[in-house]
Amino acid sequence: MCVVLPQLLKLNNFKRDMASTIIVRTPVLTGLGALFTTHGLSKKSVVLFDENTRKLFGDAILSVLDHEGFQWKELVVPAREASKSFNAAYRLYGSMIEADVDRSWNLIAAGGGVVGDLGGFIAASYFRGIPVIQLPTTLLAMTDSAIGGKVAINHPLGKNLIGFFHLPELVLIDPSYLATLPQREIYTGMAEVVKYGFIADGQLFTYLDTHFSDITDLKEPYLTEAVKKSAAIKDDVVIKDFRETDGLRATLNFGHTFAHGLEKLADYRHLRHGEAVTLGMVCALFLSHNLGYLDRESLERGVALLQRFRFPKGVVKRRFLDIDRDLLLESMFSDKKKLNKKLRFVLLKHIGEAFLLEENIDDQQVLQAIADAQERFKPATIR
Ligand SMILES: NC(=O)c1ccc[n+]([C@@H]2O[C@H](COP(=O)([O-])OP(=O)(O)OC[C@H]3O[C@@H](n4cnc5c(N)ncnc54)[C@H](O)[C@@H]3O)[C@@H](O)[C@H]2O)c1
Ligand SMILES: [Zn+2]
Structure with missing residues (x-):
């Protein structure tokens, strides 16, 4: 006799809701129809691109869908952050309704973070x-x-304020798509890759240290290995702390408290998120060291790796890290003050382990970490 306990059923549903299948390979779209069927997905897909990804990959992707017997509807938005807007979403809903897209369809988001978030x-x-x-x-x-x-x-009053937790059924990653990505965008993404080494995996850190140029030059197998490891770490953290309740998911914000202040000072225009994160991680390393959590040798290793990141000439000229420290602190606080909130910092215990600091830090400590980073870090320009 088989008895299924209600709790077990609940747990299974819970687990199903909490997991995505992530596939990393080149090419990734082979056998797409069978893959969709296995995952209970219909072969009816809205495909969202931005103008660049439509041009670069659109024909190839849509011809795979034709070949695999899909019914599809393509949608294209301008390639800019402003596409993550209610107006853009509203317009796209309209196109979908007109095309008779209903609950039996799914949506494939083919692009960078803008298309992924909007889709x-x-x-x-x-x-x-x-x-x-x-x-x-x-x-x-x-x-x-x-x-x-x-x-x-x-929202006009802030980034990413209106949204959902909506796990993808599938994440299909083909690192060969990166061949056309500008260098600046490679370094932007690489900031998050290195972040995973810092917060969760000392071995990955060493691997990135050894193969930094191989990866930024998109050499295989280093690129795919770095992408696989990073995706697995993010997925693991998310599964363990989906709604960011126990501080684990918050460790993904290593360097980000400083970065958000820098991005705001740069009007969200002159500095890419990953560039701000690179600079923010330098500050966070010094803060971790100055507060007695991270030893000197690890600090030096960390700074040396970050020193290998390159920035566009314009960014280096604007000397974002050399700005007035009080101004940066104020910018880091700007949206917190309104909510009467404290600044939260993710610190390192050692390379490969991060934690969310619960207690309040004196402003002087934060200013000192920025000063140390300013003195040590000399950004190099993209060749
Ligand atoms: N949901 C999350 O957890 C999360 C996490 C981090 C960032 N984000 C969001 O991600 C967005 C940033 O994403 P992004 O950095 O991918 O930027 P993006 O989507 O704007 O892409 C950057 C540029 O690269 C182009 N591009 C995309 N793929 C290309 C390719 N293979 N070759 C050549 N050009 C290509 C795009 O058209 C665009 O011009 C932000 O809106 C941010 O808020 C979301
Ligand atoms: Zn980030």
């Missing part, structure tokens, strides 16, 4: 939710934004 947002809300399949084409999307189910659009 996920639309999928989470359209007809009370249809499945989303992430097909990331930037290094940042492959290793970060496409994984974990946080989907959002921006």
Whole structure:
């Protein structure tokens, strides 16, 4: 006799809701029809691109869908952050309704984090939710934004404020898509890759240290290995702390408290997120060391790796890390003060282990970490 306990059923449902299948391989779309069927997905897909990913990969992707017997509807948005808006979403809902897209369809988001976040947002809300399949084409999307189910659009009062937790059914990663990605975007994504080494995996850190140029030059097998490891770490953290309740998911924000202040000072225009994160991680390393958590040798190893990142000439000229320290602190606080909140910092115990510091830190400590980073870090320009 087989008795299925209600708790077990609940747990299974819970687990199903909490897991995405992530596939990393080149080419990744072979056998797509069978893959969709195995995952209970219909062969009816809305495919969202931005103008660049439509041009670069659109014909190839849509011809695979034809070949695999899919019914599809393509949607294209401008390739910019502003596409993560309610207006853009509203327009896309309209196109989908007109094309008779209903609950039996799914949505494939083919692009960087903008397309992934917008596509996920639309999928989470359209007809009370249809499945989303992430097909990331930037290094940042492959290793970060496409994984974990946080989907959002921006509001004029702030980034990513309106959104859902909507896990992708599948994340299909093909590192060969990165061949056309500009160098600047490679370094932007690489910041998050290195972050995983810092917060979760000392061996990955050593691997990245050894093969940094191989990866930024997109050499195989190093690139795929780095993408695989990063995606697995993000997925693991997300499964363990889906709604960011026990501080684990918050460790993904290593360097980000400083980075958000820098991005704001740069009007979210002059500095890519990953560039701000690179600079923010230098500050966070010094803060970890100055507060007595991270030893000198690890600090030096960390700074040396970050020193290998390259920035566009314009960014170096603007000397973002050399700005007035009080101004940066104020910018880091800006949206917190309104909510009467404290700044939260993720620190390192050693390379490969991070934690969210619960207690309040004196402003002087934060300013000192910025000063140390400013003195030590000399950004190099993209060749
Ligand atoms: N949901 C999350 O958990 C999460 C995490 C991090 C970032 N994000 C979001 O991700 C977004 C940033 O994502 P992004 O850095 O991928 O930027 P993006 O989507 O704007 O892509 C960057 C640029 O690269 C182009 N591009 C994409 N793939 C290409 C390719 N293979 N070759 C050449 N050009 C290509 C795009 O058209 C765009 O111009 C932000 O909106 C951010 O808020 C979300
Ligand atoms: Zn980030």
